Structures are given as C-alpha cells and as structure tokens.
Amino acid sequence: MSTAMTRALLFTGALAASLGLTVTSAQAAPIPLSEGHVDVVDIAYEDGGLELGLHDETTGTPIERDPADVTLRVKPEAETVVPSNPAYSFLGSPGDPVWILPQTNNPDLLYAGWAAHEVPAGVFQGDSVTLRLTAVSGPADVSVYDISGGAPVKRFDSGDGLPDAVNVEAEAHHHTNWAFEAEGDYTLTFRATGTLADGTTVSSEPVDYHFTVG
Template sequence: MSATLTRAALYSGAVIAALGLAAAPAQAALITLSQGHVDVVDIAYEGGVLRLGLHDETTGTGVERDPAEVTLRVKPEAGATVPSNPAFSFLGSPGAPVWILPQTSNPALLHAGWAAHELPAGAFQGDSVHLKLTAVSGPADVSLYDVSQGTPTKRFDSGDGLPDSVNVSAGAHHHTNWAFEAKGDYTLTFQATGKLTNGTTLNSAPVAYHFTVG
C-alpha cells in the first residue's frame, strides 16, 4: 500500500472517530416460534403508556419479545378439516382444509393466546380494556374462537368484517383456537384501547404479528 493511501485511510478513520460516527448496529435476529406456550398479544400499561408486545414461554422461561422480530409458525401438524356442524361454517365449507392452533395445549404446536398480567387493577374503568383485531393480510380468512361443549364462540373473524373487539380484564390470560383457511404468510394487526379511571382514553400503537402457515 502506498504512503498516500495509508495516510488517506488513517485520515478517514480519524475523521470518523472525531465525529463520533460508528458502524450501524446489527439488526436483531428474527426468531421463529413453532411450539409451546406463547401469549401472542401481551397487553401492558406502564409509565402512562398502553402497549402491546409478545410474551414467549416456549422455553419454560418468560421472555418479552418485539413482535416485529418474531415469526409464529403454524406447522403442518395443525392441519384439519372443517366440521360438518353448521356452527363451524365460519371456517369454510364442510371438509375444507383449515390449519388450527388449538385452544387446549398440544406439545407439538404453539399454544397461543393473549394476556393482561401487566395491566394493573384499578387503572382503567371497568378494570379492563378492549383488544381489537383491526386488519388481516394473507391468502385467506383468519378466525379466533373458543369451543365449549362442542359449540364455538367467535372472538375475531376477518371473514365477516373487521375490526372485531373483545373485552380483556386486568390480569386476564386466555387461550383460544387460531384458525387459518389456507397455507401462506399472514399479518394480523391488533390494537388496545381503554379509558383510565380519570376519564382519559388511551390507545396503544397498532402492532403487527406475523404467522407462517403450513
């Protein structure tokens, strides 16, 4: 290397150091979750801010994660067919394929739900907030529903229009069925809203959650 090039390189380094410039930080590695317990939508109220996150317990130890850095995988083992019972017609035609993360735990699949453990009692009117599914992007419709004694109760359903909303109490923890009507990549956007006991209405930022099915 010539003396001129060496001096130029040293000079450039000195300028960068003098200006306090540094290399851009590396992006966080994306994480794929495919089995175990996860509170997909984790509702919290801290420092006057209502926010949504993701609480990962798939390894047995709770970890708070940024939903933008997580892909939730619905494995092929989640494949099923739509029951003939007309009560399940919101999933599609009887016998049609559907991929379901179940309400009850299956060790081979994600046990997905929502939680409000970080929503303190007494902060919001009615001790609750509304959780809204505002948008779904993907190859087909998505529905979240409970089943009790063989009868489904829809919580969210993109097939009959959005937004849909459920009431979530402070400290609540709920698991439900997450049904996807085709293989592919989906983005579900959630938002929380609530009214503080002083009458102030708070809205969380809308947060996108990413699923890969099949």
C-alpha cells in the same frame, strides 16, 4: 486487516456513495416460534399508556419480545378439516382444510393466547381494556374462537369484516383457537384501548404479528 481487504472495503463504500446507496449490516433473522406456550398479544399498562408485546414461554423461561422480531409458525401438524357442524361454517365448507392452533395444549404446536398480566386492577373503568383486531393480510381468512359448552364462540373473524373487538379483563390470561384457511404468510394487526378511572382514553400503537402457516 490486510491492505487488499482494506482497499476492497474502501472501494465498496465509495461505489455505494457514488450511487447514492447506504451500506448497512444485515438485519437479524426473525425468531421462529413453533411450539410451546406463547401469549401472542401481551397487553401492558406502563408510564400512563398501553403497549402491546409478545410473551414467550416456549423455552420454559419467560421472555418479553418485540412482535416485529418474531415469526409464529403454524406447523403442518396443525392441519385439520372443517367439521360438518354448521356452527363452524365461518371456517369454510365442510371438509375444507384449515390450520388451527388449538385452545387446549398440544405439545407439538404453539399454545397461543393473549394476556393482560401487566394491566393492574383498579386502573381502568370496568377493570378491562378492549383488544381490537384491525387488519389481516394473507392468502385467506383468519378466525380466533373459543369452544364453550361444546360450541364455537367467535372472538375475531376477518371473513365477516374488521375491526373485531374483545374485552380483556385486567390481569387476565386467555387461550383460544387460531384458525387459518390457507397456507402462507399472514400479518395480524392488533390495538388495545381503555378508559382510565378518571375518564381519559388511552390506546396502544397498532402492532403487527406475523404468522407462517404450513
């Protein structure tokens, strides 16, 4: 390292110290995921507790990621309109724009769901845990719903109040529709709770998942 560069670095550190500042290295940019298979909420039972992560298979090689390191992109190709069918009124008025990651695989978009592969059978009462959406921040409402028998079945909907909850069976894997009513950045906060066979209740920490729409 040159003498001039060394002096510059020492000066920067001294100036920061005199101002009560801390010099830190730049944080890594979030990993953008925009198409392919992803279990947005991956529930695991480890060391006597529940944990939430993100299971990424978008590259074809499964990777467990910290949700804090990931931005889930809802591409412009996800834009559609709210159907005229009243059953979809929770998405907005007929003809309004809505951005949907679909329940069926579209190779141009994220194929998103949740999973509990790492929750063994026989550990929890009812062989299931409860997954809650506890908060949503963003420019508009968010809904998560299945299509069953040709009709939508809501799982989570920030538009009619939170928290909302679903039961997730041990070792389950489920894909669903994720609908966003405006472009922009969203944070969805999830938490999992279960009752062990001995009656003890365990919960994960609340975990934030970040989406960018449009």
